[in-house]
Amino acid sequence: MLNSFKIVFFLIGLVYAFPSFSQEKENDTTLDTKYREDQFYIGLNYNIISSVPNGVNSRGLSGGIQLGYFRDMPINKRRNIAIAIGAGLAFDQFGQNLFIGEEANETTIFRVLDDEVSFDQNRFTMAALEIPIQFRWRTSTAETYKFWRIYAGMKVGYTYWYKATFKQSNNKVVQTDIPEFDNVRLSANLSFGYNTFNFYASYSINPFFKDATTSDGETVDFKAIKLGLIFYIL
Numbered sequence: 001m002l003n004s005f006k007i008v009f010f011l012i013g014l015v016y017a018f019p020s021f022s023q024e025k026e027n028d029t030t031l032d033t034k035y036r037e038d039q040f041y042i043g044l045n046y047n048i049i050s051s052v053p054n055g056v057n058s059r060g061l062s063g064g065i066q067l068g069y070f071r072d073m074p075i076n077k078r079r080n081i082a083i084a085i086g087a088g089l090a091f092d093q094f095g096q097n098l099f100i101g102e103e104a105n106e107t108t109i110f111r112v113l114d115d116e117v118s119f120d121q122n123r124f125t126m127a128a129l130e131i132p133i134q135f136r137w138r139t140s141t142a143e144t145y146k147f148w149r150i151y152a153g154m155k156v157g158y159t160y161w162y163k164a165t166f167k168q169s170n171n172k173v174v175q176t177d178i179p180e181f182d183n184v185r186l187s188a189n190l191s192f193g194y195n196t197f198n199f200y201a202s203y204s205i206n207p208f209f210k211d212a213t214t215s216d217g218e219t220v221d222f223k224a225i226k227l228g229l230i231f232y233i234l
Contacts, residue, residue, distance in 0.1 A: 033142055034079075035079060035140075035142050036072040036073075036074065036079075036082075036234075037072050037082070037136075037138060037140055037149075037232075037234065038070060038072060038084075038136075038149070038151075038232035038233070038234065039069060039070055039071075039072060039233065039234055040067075040068070040069055040070070040232070040233040040234075041066070041067065041068055041069075041070065041086075041088070041230055041231065041232050041233070042065075042066070042067045042230070042231045042233070043065065043066040043067070043200055043228055043229065043230035043231065044063070044064075044065055044228050044229055045063060045064050045065075045066070045092075045200060045202070045226040045227060045228030045229075046062065046063050046226070046227050046228055047062040047063055047064055047092055047093070047094055047224050047225070047226055048062070048224070048225040048226075048227065049062070049094055049096055049222060049223070049224060049225075050204075050223045050224070050225055051207060051221035051222060051223040052096075052098065052220070052221070052222055053098070053110075053112055053214050053216075053218035053219070053220060054112070054218065055097070055112040055114065056096060056097060056098045056112055057096065057097060058094070058095060058096050059095050059096055059097050059122065060095030060096075060121065060122070060123060061093060061095050061123070062093060062094050062095045062096070063092075063093060063228075064090060064091055064092035064093065064226065064228075065090070065091050066088060066089065066090040066091075066130070066230075067088060067089060068086050068087055068088020068089060068130065068132065069086050069087055069088065070084040070085070070086035070132070070134070071084060071085055071086060072084045072136070073085075078141070079140075079142075080137065080138050080139060080140055080141070081136065081137055082135075082136040082138075083133075083134070083135060083136070084132075084133070084134040084136055084151075084153075085131070085132070085133050085134075086131070086132050086133075086134075087129075087130070087131060087132075088129075088130045088131075088132060089127070089128070089129060089130065090127070090128045090130050090157065091125075091126075091127045092125070092126055092127075092128075092224070092226075093123055093124070093125045093126075094123060094124045094125075094224070095121075095122065095123045096122065096123070096124070097112065097113040097114075097122060098110060098111070098112060098113070098122070098124075098214075098220070098222070099111045099112075099113050099122060099166055099173075100124065100164035100166075100175050100178060101164075101166065101173050101175065102175060108175075108178055108179060108180055108212070109215065110209075110212055110213065110214045110215065110220045111214060111215045112214055112216070112218075118168060118169075119166060119167065119168040120167045120168055120169070121165060121166070121167040122165070122166045122167075123164075123165050124162070124163075124164050124165075124208075125162065125163050125164075125165070126159050126161065126162040126163075127159070127160060127161045127162070128157040128158060128159045128160065128185055129157060129158050129160060130155045130156070130157040130158075130185075131155065131156045131157070132153060132154075132155045132189070133153045133154055133155070133156075134151045134152065134153035135151070135152055135153055136149065136150075136151045137149070137150050137151075138150075145234075146194070146195045147194070147195070148192075148193075148194050149191070149192060149193065149194075149198065149232075150190075150191075150192045151190070151191045151192070152189070152190050153188075153189060154186065154187060154188050154189065154205070155185070155186070155187045155189060155202070156184075156185070156186060157184070157185035157186075157187070158183055158184060158185070159181075159183045159184075159185060160183075162176070162178075162181060163175070163176050164176075164178065178209075180209040180210055180211060180212040180220075181208060181209055182206060182207065182208060182209065182210050184206070185204070185206070186204070186205040186206045187202045187203060187204050187205055187224075187226075188202065188203050188205060189201065189202040189203075189226075190202075191230050196231060196232075197229060197231070198229065198230050198231070198232065199227075199228075199229065199230075200226070200227070200228050200229060200230040201225075201226065201227055202224075202225070202226040203223070203224075203225050203226075204223035204224045204225075206223075207221035207222055207223055208221070208222040208223065208224075209221065209222055
């Protein structure tokens with residue numbers, strides 16, 4: 001996870017080098033009347049869990065990174081309104097106190113860990129392939145490379161890897177096969193801002209688990225609210 005963040009911070013550093021490139025384009029007397037915007041993206045987000053059983057809350061590091069590519073398709077003459085579809089990767093981690101284990105008969109255990117249970121780590125980690133779709137509005141022109149934007153849309157993702165990890169003194173439980181987990185991820189998202197820095201928000205449409213209950217009989221849906229920053233690059 002730490003190495004992933006180092007890579008992302010390096011990539012974000014490239015974003016800061018981009019304005020000089022943009023300035024060169026602004027000084028170019030040849031205008032591109034068929035310009036497209038925001039083809040690549042890199043984002044960092046903080047993850048908040050929702051739709052969880054009573055007593056479940058965030059503990060430890062909960063965050064994620066995302067990156068990918070968009071195909072920008074303007075739909076008006078000014079080219080400030082567009083539809084975009086893309087492909088990307090997302091890595092997310094949820095630190096919380098919902099233990100996920102397995103009985104001897106391979107039945108999944110979902111148990112809320114109260115304050116009497118001492119543990120060093122309890123997290124759910126996942127990596128997904130995503131197809132984002134956006135409706136885009138911006139104030140850009142062929143001459144302006146710093147502009148306001150509002151992008152709204154959804155993502156369809158497939159979780160190709162996930163892991164539940166529980167650690168305490170002299171004990172470690174790792175689950176990589178959870179029948180109740182739904183690999184298909186659907187989420188609604190919104191980004192808005194000016195120039196390089198843009199705020200990002202996302203909400204899970206479908207729960208992470210299907211037909212899952214805790215040892216106390218409570219339903220385990222588990223959804224995510226993501227809040228953070230997203231950086232767009234031409």
